Amino acid sequence: xxxxxxxxxxxAERVRDAMWxxxxxxxxxxxxxxxxxxxxxxxxxxxxxxxxxGHDICHGGLITTLADSAFAFxxxxxxxxxxxxxxxxxxxxxxxxxxxxxxxxxxLSKGGRTGLYDALVTNQRGERIAVFRGRSYTxxxxxxxxL
Amino acid sequence: xxxxxxxxxxxAERVRDAMWxxxxxxxxxxxxxxxxxxxxxxxxxxxxxxxxxGHDICHGGLITTLADSAFAFxxxxxxxxxxxxxxxxxxxxxxxxxxxxxxxxxxLSKGGRTGLYDALVTNQRGERIAVFRGRSYTxxxxxxxxL
Amino acid sequence: xxxxxxxxxxxAERVRDAMWxxxxxxxxxxxxxxxxxxxxxxxxxxxxxxxxxGHDICHGGLITTLADSAFAFxxxxxxxxxxxxxxxxxxxxxxxxxxxxxxxxxxLSKGGRTGLYDALVTNQRGERIAVFRGRSYTxxxxxxxxL
Amino acid sequence: xxxxxxxxxxxAERVRDAMWxxxxxxxxxxxxxxxxxxxxxxxxxxxxxxxxxGHDICHGGLITTLADSAFAFxxxxxxxxxxxxxxxxxxxxxxxxxxxxxxxxxxLSKGGRTGLYDALVTNQRGERIAVFRGRSYTxxxxxxxxL
Numbered sequence: 001x002x003x004x005x006x007x008x009x010x011x012a013e014r015v016r017d018a019m020w021x022x023x024x025x026x027x028x029x030x031x032x033x034x035x036x037x038x039x040x041x042x043x044x045x046x047x048x049x050x051x052x053x054g055h056d057i058c059h060g061g062l063i064t065t066l067a068d069s070a071f072a073f074x075x076x077x078x079x080x081x082x083x084x085x086x087x088x089x090x091x092x093x094x095x096x097x098x099x100x101x102x103x104x105x106x107x108l109s110k111g112g113r114t115g116l117y118d119a120l121v122t123n124q125r126g127e128r129i130a131v132f133r134g135r136s137y138t139x140x141x142x143x144x145x146x147l
Numbered sequence: 148x149x150x151x152x153x154x155x156x157x158x159a160e161r162v163r164d165a166m167w168x169x170x171x172x173x174x175x176x177x178x179x180x181x182x183x184x185x186x187x188x189x190x191x192x193x194x195x196x197x198x199x200x201g202h203d204i205c206h207g208g209l210i211t212t213l214a215d216s217a218f219a220f221x222x223x224x225x226x227x228x229x230x231x232x233x234x235x236x237x238x239x240x241x242x243x244x245x246x247x248x249x250x251x252x253x254x255l256s257k258g259g260r261t262g263l264y265d266a267l268v269t270n271q272r273g274e275r276i277a278v279f280r281g282r283s284y285t286x287x288x289x290x291x292x293x294l
Numbered sequence: 295x296x297x298x299x300x301x302x303x304x305x306a307e308r309v310r311d312a313m314w315x316x317x318x319x320x321x322x323x324x325x326x327x328x329x330x331x332x333x334x335x336x337x338x339x340x341x342x343x344x345x346x347x348g349h350d351i352c353h354g355g356l357i358t359t360l361a362d363s364a365f366a367f368x369x370x371x372x373x374x375x376x377x378x379x380x381x382x383x384x385x386x387x388x389x390x391x392x393x394x395x396x397x398x399x400x401x402l403s404k405g406g407r408t409g410l411y412d413a414l415v416t417n418q419r420g421e422r423i424a425v426f427r428g429r430s431y432t433x434x435x436x437x438x439x440x441l
Numbered sequence: 442x443x444x445x446x447x448x449x450x451x452x453a454e455r456v457r458d459a460m461w462x463x464x465x466x467x468x469x470x471x472x473x474x475x476x477x478x479x480x481x482x483x484x485x486x487x488x489x490x491x492x493x494x495g496h497d498i499c500h501g502g503l504i505t506t507l508a509d510s511a512f513a514f515x516x517x518x519x520x521x522x523x524x525x526x527x528x529x530x531x532x533x534x535x536x537x538x539x540x541x542x543x544x545x546x547x548x549l550s551k552g553g554r555t556g557l558y559d560a561l562v563t564n565q566r567g568e569r570i571a572v573f574r575g576r577s578y579t580x581x582x583x584x585x586x587x588l
Binding site: 018019020021022023024025026028049050051052053054055056058059060061062064065066067068069072076081083084085086087088089090091144 | 165166167168169170171172173175196197198199200201202203205206207208209211212213214215216219223228230231232233234235236237238291
């Protein structure tokens with residue numbers, strides 16, 4: 001992969017700052033943005049007591065929420081407002097109380113208005129917890145941050 | 148659709164009680180279980196401030212979490228431990244602060260160990276917010292509640 | 295559902311004729327277009343010897359191809375060139391040699407450029423063989439047939 | 442990735458031979474099995490005139506059929522009968538008449554009865570045409586070939 005141009009990297013970071021300021025959901029779930037770049041993002045989340053379901057494992061919807069947040073930072077990184085049109089998530093192994101989950105999202109494809117992104121969720125031992133594939137829709141010419 | 152036999156209905160309700168007691172995630176998100184029955188469930192959730200993302204709309208992952216909870220109650224309703232193997236969710240319209248979202252989950256198909264479920268998420272005006280399709284895996288002979 | 299306006303119905307039929315003339319794949323697989331209308335289509339296909347796989351049942355890809363054809367006629371019915379961005383297909387029961395499979399595709403949602411369609415594939419006994427969900431992308435202002 | 446043990450490789454090849462003998466669909470579409478191994482397979486298909494749709498590009502269902510065939514050889518490679526429970530396919534670029542498409546399928550995850558596989562379809566220039574994700578279901582203790 002070629003090194004992203006400094007401008008593209010700086011733009012991704014400015015978008016991250018603007019999005020993060022408004023993203024009460026991701027903050028409320030204790031997520032952290034570890035990395036962003038053009039078309040990519042890495043976020044983490046620790047499984048809390050209030051994330052467990054009736055089988056005493058992390059609610060699959062919340063694992064998906066982590067992946068979806070990584071997807072949001074990745075697909076908005078070019079400073080054009082982009083929303084999730086949809087996604088799929090396959091759950092491979094359970095998340096347990098106290099596990100630190102990390103979602104790494106990368107871009108598979110990007111056309112004019114649509115993009116396809118993969119996210120892999122792993123735990124602190126590097127075990128694969130879930131794979132996520134998201135489809136984005138971009139509103140052309142609508143920036144997130146003023147330049 | 149034939150009326151479910153009272154026993155099957157009672158079983159679904161007993162499983163709901165047991166699952167709900169442990170489901171800290173769904174409770175923490177303020178969900179309510181409106182209905183359960185054999186292979187089906189209806190849950191609601193009001194969009195709170197802490198569910199909004201950087202675009203100021205309900206985080207798509209949390210809409211999915213609502214649908215996934217409905218799916219969990221539906222696919223476990225026969226009192227055999229069932230987990231989500233995966234799901235897809237297509238987001239059709241945004242959820243706004245204060246919206247009351249309702250996820251109605253029904254069974255499309257059920258074999259020995261695998262099942263397929265659809266959930267529709269609507270808002271208080273009956274507008275479609277999301278469609279969700281979940282794939283369950285059942286651990287045969289492993290009950291949730293002792294009979 | 296309101297009755298489609300005659301113009302919309304006629305347009306769907308004109309698009310069907312134009313698409314069908316070029317659709318060597320669907321014709322080669324022996325498909326028939328049973329119905330079209332605004333946002334919907336019904337196609338059938340008989341399972342032939344050359345559609346069987348190594349398990350001696352209809353190749354799942356070809357069941358998907360039938361559903362995808364129904365999706366194509368449905369999403370192009372408004373006379374704006376639309377392509378499949380992607381789809382998912384869940385296989386519920388096998389198709390056997392000689393089975394007559396019917397795919398009924400309906401529109402779940404349609405925005406400016408993107409649409410969501412469901413197709414149900416059944417056999418001649420009305421048994422559900424597969425469920426398909428397709429995502430379309432429309433090239434605005436690009437008609438299939440001149441009016 | 443560790444080198445597969447010779448026995449596992451030989452088994453995958455024996456299963457390939459048995460499946461290929463019965464797979465009239467893949468043969469009829471002119472596919473070729475380029476490689477198989479434990480949990481993986483590579484197949485190719487040349488886009489023929491009778492694979493084109495009404496937009497004059499390769500029918501998306503047939504691109505999916507190629508990927509699904511690669512998936513079938515990959516998930517059956519351990520000599521336990523496995524079927525596709527479902528899959529999703531995202532179409533990234535069109536296949537044109539004469540293009541040689543190659544589907545490379547690898548295993549993401551394998552549990553007792555369920556598996557998850559990714560396939561990437563590229564053309565003769567290495568351009569990505571489609572990404573496919575398949576979910577398999579295995580009938581335990583049911584071999585494809587007698588040992």
